[in-house]
Amino acid sequence: MAIEFIDIVETSLAGLGTGSLMALTGVAFVIIYKATKVINLAIGEMLMIGAFVFYGFSAGLALPIWASVPATLVVAALIGGVIERTMIRPLLKDNPVSVFMVTIGLTSVLIGVVELVWSAEPRRLPEFLPQQPVLLGDAFIPSKTAYSFLIASAVMAVLITVFAFWRGGIALRATATDRAAASSVGIDVPGVFSFSWMLAATVAALAGILVGSVGGISSAMGLFGLSVFVVVIVGGLDSILGALIAGLFIGWLEAMVGRFMGGEFKLLATFSILLIVLVVRPYGLFGTHEIERL
Amino acid sequence: MTRLSRRAFHQLGLGAALVSTASGRAFAQAPELVIGAANPMSGVFAFAGVEGFEGGRDHFEFVNRAGGVGGRRIRYVNEDSGYRVDNAVAIFTRITSQHQTPVFFGDSTGFQKAINPELNRRGSTVMAGASFASEIDNPQAFPNQWIPGPNYSDQFRVLLRYIASQKKGASVVFVHSDTEFGRDPIAAGEAEARRLELNVVEKIVTQPGSVDVSGDVLKIRRRNPDYVIFHGYVLQPIPEFMAQARQAGMTSRFMGTFYSTDTVLMNRAGAAADGYMGVSCYNFDANAQGAQVDAIRAANVGKTRTHAYYQGWMNAMLAVEVLRRTLAANEELNAVNMMKHARALKNYDTGGVVGVPISMVGNSFPHGRVYQYSAADKVLKPASDWITISAGA
Numbered sequence: 001m002a003i004e005f006i007d008i009v010e011t012s013l014a015g016l017g018t019g020s021l022m023a024l025t026g027v028a029f030v031i032i033y034k035a036t037k038v039i040n041l042a043i044g045e046m047l048m049i050g051a052f053v054f055y056g057f058s059a060g061l062a063l064p065i066w067a068s069v070p071a072t073l074v075v076a077a078l079i080g081g082v083i084e085r086t087m088i089r090p091l092l093k094d095n096p097v098s099v100f101m102v103t104i105g106l107t108s109v110l111i112g113v114v115e116l117v118w119s120a121e122p123r124r125l126p127e128f129l130p131q132q133p134v135l136l137g138d139a140f141i142p143s144k145t146a147y148s149f150l151i152a153s154a155v156m157a158v159l160i161t162v163f164a165f166w167r168g169g170i171a172l173r174a175t176a177t178d179r180a181a182a183s184s185v186g187i188d189v190p191g192v193f194s195f196s197w198m199l200a201a202t203v204a205a206l207a208g209i210l211v212g213s214v215g216g217i218s219s220a221m222g223l224f225g226l227s228v229f230v231v232v233i234v235g236g237l238d239s240i241l242g243a244l245i246a247g248l249f250i251g252w253l254e255a256m257v258g259r260f261m262g263g264e265f266k267l268l269a270t271f272s273i274l275l276i277v278l279v280v281r282p283y284g285l286f287g288t289h290e291i292e293r294l
Numbered sequence: 295m296t297r298l299s300r301r302a303f304h305q306l307g308l309g310a311a312l313v314s315t316a317s318g319r320a321f322a323q324a325p326e327l328v329i330g331a332a333n334p335m336s337g338v339f340a341f342a343g344v345e346g347f348e349g350g351r352d353h354f355e356f357v358n359r360a361g362g363v364g365g366r367r368i369r370y371v372n373e374d375s376g377y378r379v380d381n382a383v384a385i386f387t388r389i390t391s392q393h394q395t396p397v398f399f400g401d402s403t404g405f406q407k408a409i410n411p412e413l414n415r416r417g418s419t420v421m422a423g424a425s426f427a428s429e430i431d432n433p434q435a436f437p438n439q440w441i442p443g444p445n446y447s448d449q450f451r452v453l454l455r456y457i458a459s460q461k462k463g464a465s466v467v468f469v470h471s472d473t474e475f476g477r478d479p480i481a482a483g484e485a486e487a488r489r490l491e492l493n494v495v496e497k498i499v500t501q502p503g504s505v506d507v508s509g510d511v512l513k514i515r516r517r518n519p520d521y522v523i524f525h526g527y528v529l530q531p532i533p534e535f536m537a538q539a540r541q542a543g544m545t546s547r548f549m550g551t552f553y554s555t556d557t558v559l560m561n562r563a564g565a566a567a568d569g570y571m572g573v574s575c576y577n578f579d580a581n582a583q584g585a586q587v588d589a590i591r592a593a594n595v596g597k598t599r600t601h602a603y604y605q606g607w608m609n610a611m612l613a614v615e616v617l618r619r620t621l622a623a624n625e626e627l628n629a630v631n632m633m634k635h636a637r638a639l640k641n642y643d644t645g646g647v648v649g650v651p652i653s654m655v656g657n658s659f660p661h662g663r664v665y666q667y668s669a670a671d672k673v674l675k676p677a678s679d680w681i682t683i684s685a686g687a
Binding site for chain 2: 007010011014015017018021115119120121122123124131132133140141142143144145214215216218219220254255258259262263264266267
């Protein structure tokens, strides 16, 4: 069957929609890495617990959406703060592998908490995004995909602006570069650590709400984090802009491969890109190239 | 005062022990029949595991109230597998080492395949469970297991025959997960569609954990097939797929196999699942007649039970029938004898649990019916008559 131009446009738009959610989650990962150099393998599960907290407020307590979203973000920030203070900070002076292992353990803890509170059964979030499909000319975009893309784009634009110009963003970059120097000029380094985890948890929770609204929620939805790791490695572990561009690209690529080659080839394409980037540019497309002098 | 010497004390104790043993033997009941199970009471499959366990439990209580099997009570020993093969294997080993266990219910295709060599080696236990995998429906490779209904390939055949009866040359899309479970009936489904002169216009494969089906909906939007059949999913992403397809103006009818059609999950999906059709081998007709459905209603006043409960009941009912026939023939309860009686089940009256008399073909019972979900009434309503897949299909 011949490939029509409108097919390519529609599939590209759908892919960008999914990619924006990957990018948003990738940004959450990058925020933590930029500030603390911690590779947080539990980012998918932080997204998941945010989605379930939202489910608890909106479906369990039947709060309106305008109350459920901010309440979820506050709870997510608290969870992020508690994780940093109790599990991450005590280990920051140790071998980075210890912290890495803790984040692996954290995935099991978060899945366990969700299954204890909400069980492992898949659920659907209450419908809160507009139901009417969006049409760009002849191109059809499912409503949730379109509105998720808009929300994720707006949040990322705010984050990029804030980190570029706000003093907090500069403090975060300074802490990432040299903790001792940052501390010597009066930056509250422990505060920056806590702030980065709280902010990342908040962003991940927002991504979880959007991902859950599109595909439903379950204790296994942390698998979404697998594609996000590809995004942050391709974009560069410490680049918010890199996460944004790589997220959109990977989302687009998966959609095009799924549409024109078949869904079974999606992961093959994604991980092929990962392999190529690791070989050619191991610090990512936009990551900092650290030169080690021996 | 007479003193009791140590020797006399021991003699008295020995005597007492002998008397008590003898009287114990005199009043001993026939030994219990232990049926083991590793059900997924927690984990992603708990929605089916809990219902399946309760279906089996209720049937065994029903049988015990009526005097048991050949005067022997049934003891149902169940442990939570969490839907993990390693857990289920450990439970199987534990229960079968503690009790003589002629029948064991497994929790998944993975476990039933993993334990099969050990099951065959022991030759003392037969198995049924939650799996409808086509691979298990093979008496040569799985001589000691049965499937409590049609395998997934036969479920596809039931759906396709229903489609063929509704519209000649209808266009169909298969949507399945990229898992062993998801791929199971696809080749057989394509062959059956060709035989019925149905037109399979697309096959969509989704990755486990994928969240956005918008690209998949776009793939079939313009084709607007008459029917879309899902397989290999537990709820997600079916409601979202249906909602987006409706938004895109598609008028297709959506269908699924056994585990994609659970009423508990359909109720969660709400209005998005309205009109969804699925295949089941069990009789959800409110007017169904029979001793077994009467017992199910009596055990569940005010409750609506669906697929997995009936599956648990059916497995238990078949196990009891097999045990009854083996004991009645005065034969040893080993796998060869029990499976001989299981395979002899022809035109067996299930007391209304299945709407037609059932026969074991291969390792399965290839009878099914298409139901349609009504979101307003929150029930599955019969959409077709009973369809039996012949052995040669």
